[in-house]
Amino acid sequence: MQTASNADQFKQSFREEAREILVDLEAALLELNENAGDLELVGRVFRGLHTIKGSGAMFGFEELAAFTHNLETAFDEVRNGRLEVNPELIDLTLAALDQIRAMLEEGGEGAAAADEAACTRILTEVRRMTGVGGDEPAGEKAAKPACSAAAGGPSREWSIRFAPGPDLMLNGTNPLLLLRELKQLGGLSVKASMAAVPPLAELDPERCYVAWEMVLATGVGRDAIRDVFIFVEDYCELTIEPVLDEALEAAPDAASNLAPAATADLIARALDDPRSQGGGRRTYDKPDNASSLRVPAAKLDLFVNLVGELVTVQARLSEIAAKNDDPEVAAVSEEVERLTSSLRETSMNIRMLPIRATFEKFRRLVHDLARDLGKDVELTIEGADTELDKTVIEQLGDPLMHLIRNSMDHGIEAPELRAARGKRPVATIHLSARHSGASVLIGVSDDGGGIDAEAVRARAVEKGLVDAGAQLTEAETFALLFQPGFSTAKQVTDVSGRGVGMDVVRRRVDSLRGTIDVASEPGAGTSVTLRLPLTLAIIDGLLVSIGEASFVLPLGNILECIELTQADVERANGKHIADVRGKLVPYIRLREHFEIRTPRPEIEQIIVVQTEGGRYGFVVDRVLGNCQTVIKNLGRFYRHVQAVSGATILGNGTVALILDPERLAADAVRLTTHGWRPHPAVGSGQGGRRESSHTNAI
Numbered sequence: 001m002q003t004a005s006n007a008d009q010f011k012q013s014f015r016e017e018a019r020e021i022l023v024d025l026e027a028a029l030l031e032l033n034e035n036a037g038d039l040e041l042v043g044r045v046f047r048g049l050h051t052i053k054g055s056g057a058m059f060g061f062e063e064l065a066a067f068t069h070n071l072e073t074a075f076d077e078v079r080n081g082r083l084e085v086n087p088e089l090i091d092l093t094l095a096a097l098d099q100i101r102a103m104l105e106e107g108g109e110g111a112a113a114a115d116e117a118a119c120t121r122i123l124t125e126v127r128r129m130t131g132v133g134g135d136e137p138a139g140e141k142a143a144k145p146a147c148s149a150a151a152g153g154p155s156r157e158w159s160i161r162f163a164p165g166p167d168l169m170l171n172g173t174n175p176l177l178l179l180r181e182l183k184q185l186g187g188l189s190v191k192a193s194m195a196a197v198p199p200l201a202e203l204d205p206e207r208c209y210v211a212w213e214m215v216l217a218t219g220v221g222r223d224a225i226r227d228v229f230i231f232v233e234d235y236c237e238l239t240i241e242p243v244l245d246e247a248l249e250a251a252p253d254a255a256s257n258l259a260p261a262a263t264a265d266l267i268a269r270a271l272d273d274p275r276s277q278g279g280g281r282r283t284y285d286k287p288d289n290a291s292s293l294r295v296p297a298a299k300l301d302l303f304v305n306l307v308g309e310l311v312t313v314q315a316r317l318s319e320i321a322a323k324n325d326d327p328e329v330a331a332v333s334e335e336v337e338r339l340t341s342s343l344r345e346t347s348m349n350i351r352m353l354p355i356r357a358t359f360e361k362f363r364r365l366v367h368d369l370a371r372d373l374g375k376d377v378e379l380t381i382e383g384a385d386t387e388l389d390k391t392v393i394e395q396l397g398d399p400l401m402h403l404i405r406n407s408m409d410h411g412i413e414a415p416e417l418r419a420a421r422g423k424r425p426v427a428t429i430h431l432s433a434r435h436s437g438a439s440v441l442i443g444v445s446d447d448g449g450g451i452d453a454e455a456v457r458a459r460a461v462e463k464g465l466v467d468a469g470a471q472l473t474e475a476e477t478f479a480l481l482f483q484p485g486f487s488t489a490k491q492v493t494d495v496s497g498r499g500v501g502m503d504v505v506r507r508r509v510d511s512l513r514g515t516i517d518v519a520s521e522p523g524a525g526t527s528v529t530l531r532l533p534l535t536l537a538i539i540d541g542l543l544v545s546i547g548e549a550s551f552v553l554p555l556g557n558i559l560e561c562i563e564l565t566q567a568d569v570e571r572a573n574g575k576h577i578a579d580v581r582g583k584l585v586p587y588i589r590l591r592e593h594f595e596i597r598t599p600r601p602e603i604e605q606i607i608v609v610q611t612e613g614g615r616y617g618f619v620v621d622r623v624l625g626n627c628q629t630v631i632k633n634l635g636r637f638y639r640h641v642q643a644v645s646g647a648t649i650l651g652n653g654t655v656a657l658i659l660d661p662e663r664l665a666a667d668a669v670r671l672t673t674h675g676w677r678p679h680p681a682v683g684s685g686q687g688g689r690r691e692s693s694h695t696n697a698i
Helices: 004-034 039-058 062-079 087-105 116-130 147-151 175-183 222-228 252-257 261-272 297-323 327-351 356-360 362-373 390-411 415-420 453-462 474-482 501-511 566-571 661-674
Strands: 156-164 187-193 211-218 236-242 352-354 377-382 387-389 427-436 439-446 515-521 525-533 538-546 549-554 558-564 577-580 583-589 604-611 614-620 622-630 644-649 655-659
Touching (some): 039 222, 062 087, 062 116, 156 175, 156 222, 175 222, 297 538, 297 622, 327 352, 327 538, 352 356, 356 362, 356 390, 387 390, 390 427, 390 501, 453 474, 474 501, 501 515, 538 604, 538 614, 549 622, 583 604, 583 661, 604 622, 604 661
Parallel strands (some): 549 655, 583 614
Antiparallel strands (some): 156 236, 187 211, 352 387, 427 439, 439 525, 538 622, 577 583, 604 614, 644 655
């Protein structure tokens, strides 16, 4: 028997699955809006609505099931060719999905979280379009289907045998609710067979021994009847056959195992009972061969944290093994390191998710904004299967939303202006994702009017962000767009104009240790690229040292390591340039950059890395080797320290800073161009004075 906690668990599982279905429904509807004749899309929408309706009824979400039933009826009419897909039906269904989502978020079983007036309006419009039950309120009557309209053909009788298997009720399924759903298709007569009920001593309370013999009079076909049992068909014996004349005469001994008339009356009353019984979870896969397992995010985070701690302990063990010349300890250390590495890779892969779901949900945003702004815009997607750490994906929603809203309002021109410029009447916003080393590049581009750099500069001067005579590069000008409160909009609208959105983008990307690159061509459009780390938990790194301080550089950015001697420095006439197989590579002395005042070794090491701005070298004293690095946040006190991604604890218990090559290279370029000095490095043990007030210095 189900306990209250089990019922709550099943309901939560239903909510999670329903949210996923709603995302898929939105994508299908928006695609159907462009391809109204695609019957496969119509079927996809119908199946999604049917799933939410049927599962909702089983879990006690009666109002949700009743509300969804009307939408399902409309798309059944579309499937049967009696109703055409048009923008009105699409908009109504999208609005209905918003109300269904609100019903799911409601803590109770009702629809209190939804807008009742909006629900009534939607149902009225849907019934008007389908010609079904125009006068019925959006209450209990809404749950009753218009069988004649849904049937779409002459009524006929079907003989149905439904015998639950031993595992059906273990999944939380209530057979009575399936029969109740079946009754919505037409006239249903039911007889229960008790032949399989064992003696009381052998009775399993979690198993259903009753089978049902039914006759259904309906105008729907076999497939529609089978849809009622779609999620339990693998756990039961199910036969659906048309009733033939010769089958109407039952065999004399067939009735001996059927329930008496009193029991049949009880079944009939139970099927008519409007109260919602506690249902269970309808699962998509058999438990014996399930291809996936739903795990709470909190448990996954705890698992990864424990793996991170294990990585730190393993590094400590490796340190001990290196100090003690004991072959047995060394062998154990190597085996633990191998197993830890495999476990780390597995835990990271578990956290990696495709970005498709995040991208797809913006189709609805573009659709709604295009309607509100009076623009015709399509969203194109590339690289939706690119995988990122789930923590990164969770943080991407707001930045991408603000970038898309900015493109829709500021970038995309009005239709008449696009026509005057000879552009396609339908504008395009393009979302893309691709891997680049240990990072992923997320792009948001449009084919709008581009950024007016002079207007941005004038607005910055007006707000006192820059001096009137300041000479700014294009990149520095575009960077002003991300300042708090900065906006070039002449008036505030519901979409933009307050200068908040782009600031949110910058702050969120900074918190993810990412960078933002803006490119724009007047009249041709704008492209914003977010460079983000693949993971925020554990990375492969190269451990280096400068004096007594240790640092880690992400291994994914590193191309090679070469030596730097005094003779090499003299041949370059003191310039920070190294000849790497005939190609000149500029390098940065981290000792000087961080002002670490310890003696320099005779032979130094250049770590050559690939950055967005090209190849750079970072000069260190020693390369200590590869390491698996558990990233620890430095805390809010160091939130303005941009060139350091975080810290890690080494096997000997000391702390090593994790450097960001992109930021370091950018700092070095600023130093060369503008002549300001960065702040002394943490761990140098000596003070120093900052010669500029730049906030992104260490």
